[in-house]
Amino acid sequence: MAVKKAAESFSKALAEEVQRWGAMKPTGVSLRYMMEFGARPTEKNLLISAQFLHKELPIRIARRAIELESLPFGLSVKPAVLKVRDWYVDSFRDLRSFPEIKDTSDELAFTEMIKMIKVRHNNVVPAMALGVQQLKKDLNLKAVPTDLEEIHEFLDRFYMSRIGIRMLIGQHVGLHDPDPAPGCIGLINTRMSPMLVAQVASEDARSMCLREYGSAPEVNIYGDPSFTFPYVPPHLHLMVFELVKNSLRAVQERFMDSDKVAPPIRIIVADGIEDVTIKISDEGGGIPRSGLPKIFTYLYSTAKNPLDENYGGVDEGVTMAGYGYGLPISRLYARYFGGDLQIISMEGYGTDAYLHLSRLGDSQEPLP
Template identity: 75%
Template sequence: MEVNITKALSVCKSLMKDIEKWGCLKQTGVSLRYMMEFGSAPTHKNLLISAQFLHKELPIRIARRAIELHSLPHGLSLMPPVLKVRDWYLDSFRDLISFPEIKNMDDEKEFTEMIKAIKVRHNNVVPTMALGVQQLKIISEDPDKIDEFLDRFYMSRIGIRMLIGQHVELHNPNPPPNRVGYIHTKLSPVNVARNASEDARSMCYREYGTAPDVNIYGDPDFTFPYVPAHLHLMVFELVKNSLRAVQERFMDSDKIAPPIRIIIADGIEDVTIKVSDEGGGIPRSGLSKIFTYLYSTARNSVDEYENCDLGITSNVTMAGNGYGLPICRLYARYFGGDLQVISMEGYGK
C-alpha cells in the first residue's frame, strides 16, 4: 500500500514538472484571417502541419490553465467542482505529451481522434467552474481576483476549443457552402439573429407560457466572415436576458409587452449588433457588477448542465447562472470585438 502511494505521488510530481516546463513556453496566437486562409485548402499536407502545430501548442495552453487551477485565491482551488476541472486538464495534458511525434497521415488521424475526445472531456468546464464559484460565495464576496482568473481561464478555453474544432472540421469531406472549418465566410448576422431569437423565445415560452416579439432591423443580404456558433451564443444570451426582463416587468400588467429590437449595422471597421428592450433597465449600482462571475440579476441558482459546449444546452434556464454576460463578452473579444451594456433605469437598455 505504501509503495503504491509513493509511486502515485512520484508520478504526480513528475507530471507537475512537465506542466511547469510547458507552462513557461510562449503560446502562439492564431487570427481568424489565418485560419480562413490556411483552411481554405485542407490538403493532407496542411492537415499534417495543423496537427503538428496543435501537438506543440495545446500542451502549452492547457499547462498554463492547470498551473492556475492549483493556486487560485480565496480557496477556490479546493472546491470539489474546481478539483474536477483540474483533473480534466491534467488528463488532457498527459494525453497530449504522451502522444508520439506526428510523422504521417495515420498519426494525424489518430491524433485528431484524441483531441476530439479531449474536447468532449472538457464540455462541462463552464458550468462546473460556475458551481465552484457559486459555492465560494459563502466564503468570499470579493470578486476581483476571481474575475481576472476566470476571464483568462474562459478566454483560453475558447481558444483551445476553437483550435481543436477548426482542425477537426477541416476533415469534413463535404463541408457546407462557404465554410472553412468552424468559420462561415459569408455569414448573415440577420439570419443568426433570427435563429438565436427564436431559440430564446422558445425558452421564454417554456418558462412563462408566453414571450415578447423580437423585431430585427438590418440588411438580410449583408454577410461577413465569422464563427456562427460564437455569434449565435452572444445574440441568444442577450435576447434571452431582454425577454426575461420584459416578461417579468409586464407579466402582471394590462399592457402588451413591448418587443425586443435588434439592429444590425455594417460599419467601415465594425459590425455592430444592438439588442434593446423596455425591461426596466439595470440600476446604476448594479452596472459595475454585471460582468462579474459572482453576480446575477435573476433569482435562480446555478443548475447542473449536461453536454455544455458553447454555453447553450437543453437544460439551460432563462437566467441566474451569473456567467452569461461575462462569457459573451469574452467571445466578442476573442476576435477583437467587444460587448457593452448601456442601461436606462426605469426604461431598459
C-alpha cells in the same frame, strides 16, 4: 510501499512537466490566418495543423492547470474546481504522451484524441460556476467584496483561454468535414449572414421564454439580409441568444401583470467599415447605474440559481437565467476576435446592448 512510490514519482514528474510547458509562450492565431490556412485542407496542411496543435495545446492547457492550483480564498480546493483541474491535467497527459505526428494516420489518430479532449471539457463552465458558488457560500457573501477581483480576473483569463482551445480544436476537427457547407472553412463561415444568425438565436431565446413564462415578447430585426462577412456562427449565436434572452426576461417580468402589450425587442444589424455592430434594445425597465459594473462579474446574478450541489451536467446556456455568466462570457467571445460588448441602460425604460464584431479578422487571439 513500492507501488505508492511509483505513483508518487509519476505524479511529481507530471507536475514538473506541467510547470515546464506552462512556462512556454503560447502562439496566437487570427481569424484571417485560420481562414486562409484552412481554405485548402490538403493532407499536408492537416499535418501541419496537427503538429502545431500537438505543441500549442499542451502549453495552453498547462498554463490553466497551474493557475487552477493557486487560486485565492481556497477556491483551488473546492471539489468542483479540483474536478476541473483533473480534466486539464488528464488532457495535458494525453497530449504529451501522444507520439510525434509524422503521417496521415498519426494525424487522424491525433484528431480523434483532441475530439475526446473537447468533450471531456464540455462542462468546465458550470463546474467552475459551482466552485465559485461553493466559495460564496463559505464566505457567506451578501455583497461581493472588491478583493474578489482576483477571482474575476482569473475567470476572465480562464474562460478566454478555453474559448481559444475549443476554437483551435473545433477548427482542426472541422477541416476534416468531407462535405462542408458552402463558404465554410472548419468552424468559420466566410459568408455568414448576421441577420440570419440573429433570427435563429432570437427564435431559440423566444421558445425558451415561452416554455418558462407561457408567453414571449416579439423580436423585430432590421438590417440587410443579404449582407455577409466571415465569422464563426456558433459564437455569434451564443452572444445574440444570451442578450435576447436577457431582454425577453426583463420585458416579460416588467409587463407580466400589466394590461399593456409587451413591447417588442428590436435588433439592428449595421455594417460598418471596421465593425459589424448588432444593437439589441428592450423596454424592460433597464438596470440601475449602481448595478451596471456588476453585470460583467461572475459573482453576481439576479436570477435564482440553477446550479445546486448535486450538479449533474448542465451544458452552457440551458436555463433562462442562471449562474450569471452569460454576459461576461459573451463579452469574451466578442473580444476573442477583436470585438466587444457594451451595455447601456436607461433606468425606468430599458437597455441597449451593442455587440461589436471586428470584420477585419486580423486581430490576434488575446492570449491570457
